[in-house]
Amino acid sequence: xxxxxxxxxNERNEFINITDEIEALVKDIKEGTxxxxxxxxxxxxxINENADPDVTRDLKMKFNKMVxxxxxxxxxxxxxxxxxxxxxxxxxxxVIIKDGSLILGTWQSxxxxxxxxxxxxxxxxxx
Amino acid sequence: xxxxxxxxxNERNEFINITDEIEALVKDIKEGTxxxxxxxxxxxxxINENADPDVTRDLKMKFNKMVxxxxxxxxxxxxxxxxxxxxxxxxxxxVIIKDGSLILGTWQSxxxxxxxxxxxxxxxxxx
Amino acid sequence: xxxxxxxxxNERNEFINITDEIEALVKDIKEGTxxxxxxxxxxxxxINENADPDVTRDLKMKFNKMVxxxxxxxxxxxxxxxxxxxxxxxxxxxVIIKDGSLILGTWQSxxxxxxxxxxxxxxxxxx
Numbered sequence: 191x192x193x194x195x196x197x198x199x200n201e202r203n204e205f206i207n208i209t210d211e212i213e214a215l216v217k218d219i220k221e222g223t224x225x226x227x228x229x230x231x232x233x234x235x236x237i238n239e240n241a242d243p244d245v246t247r248d249l250k251m252k253f254n255k256m257v258x259x260x261x262x263x264x265x266x267x268x269x270x271x272x273x274x275x276x277x278x279x280x281x282x283x284x285v286i287i288k289d290g291s292l293i294l295g296t297w298q299s300x301x302x303x304x305x306x307x308x309x310x311x312x313x314x315x316x317x
Numbered sequence: 318x319x320x321x322x323x324x325x326x327n328e329r330n331e332f333i334n335i336t337d338e339i340e341a342l343v344k345d346i347k348e349g350t351x352x353x354x355x356x357x358x359x360x361x362x363x364i365n366e367n368a369d370p371d372v373t374r375d376l377k378m379k380f381n382k383m384v385x386x387x388x389x390x391x392x393x394x395x396x397x398x399x400x401x402x403x404x405x406x407x408x409x410x411x412v413i414i415k416d417g418s419l420i421l422g423t424w425q426s427x428x429x430x431x432x433x434x435x436x437x438x439x440x441x442x443x444x
Numbered sequence: 445x446x447x448x449x450x451x452x453x454n455e456r457n458e459f460i461n462i463t464d465e466i467e468a469l470v471k472d473i474k475e476g477t478x479x480x481x482x483x484x485x486x487x488x489x490x491i492n493e494n495a496d497p498d499v500t501r502d503l504k505m506k507f508n509k510m511v512x513x514x515x516x517x518x519x520x521x522x523x524x525x526x527x528x529x530x531x532x533x534x535x536x537x538x539v540i541i542k543d544g545s546l547i548l549g550t551w552q553s554x555x556x557x558x559x560x561x562x563x564x565x566x567x568x569x570x571x
Binding site for chain 1: 348350363364365366369371372374375376378379380383405406407410411412413415420421422424425
């Protein structure tokens, strides 16, 4: 099955937890994998800690520090930093499904990473 | 099916668009995924913008700035920066196929990232 | 099949070669893919050179240089650098299998990347 999730972002850089929407889609799959694909070149998909919101805050802070906006880039749209972050984190992840649930560690959630928001985005899910 | 694509690179750092070759392979697949795998440790696979060539130019510039050549590395071959970039971007991606086409965003293309060229490279495709 | 590999790490930052354990699992698969998934948010999975141990030494050195410990992070556990490295390298990889063997380049091995050890870790394998 191929499904689409809509994601509304509110900031230029934002990590949005999309685990529950993916979990809901795969609940009838006994065993398999799910591919989570971001069809945008200034966003990405990652997995990281969901317990302390300071973790995603630190991720945003550090990626912005490593890849700041407006650093002598040629691309006229002014969002080359967003494209760099997209390739650093990557546009797709594969997660394993067992008995209708995603196999994730205790602290893991799946995040849509916005690097050029706010925008209306989508994520493609194949399982 | 498992197929191999040949890629000839011309520069030390180069992003080569391999989307059309992959699209041609999967044209008879109604629904599925394709795994794109780089069997080299100084190269990688990414997806990013194809419309303005300044984007891949900025990607190369920024990755070289974050990971410059010859920065006190131990590895005697002098290409440790290439190995670091390979692990930062990653050796494999999975893309979703529907009705014989790759599901990619409007501006997305799949790139072979050369970080230690020029060389003759290959990419393994499984669909 | 879904299997679990145990990994014991001995240092805060360590790259451990897990290729042989994965190769042993897939030896009866004629053609397919294997998903290698790290269920931890301060570790990752990568593929890089196995011939010269200086390569993984340089990888550790450079990732620590780009993402040092204790750099003004908010997260109270003091391991935000580990979370950043985890998202930079990524928690999962897909490798292609043919005739009971992983399709890897001559110099490639699969590494569990520990960024907050020493710990007892696991890796989930689906093939």
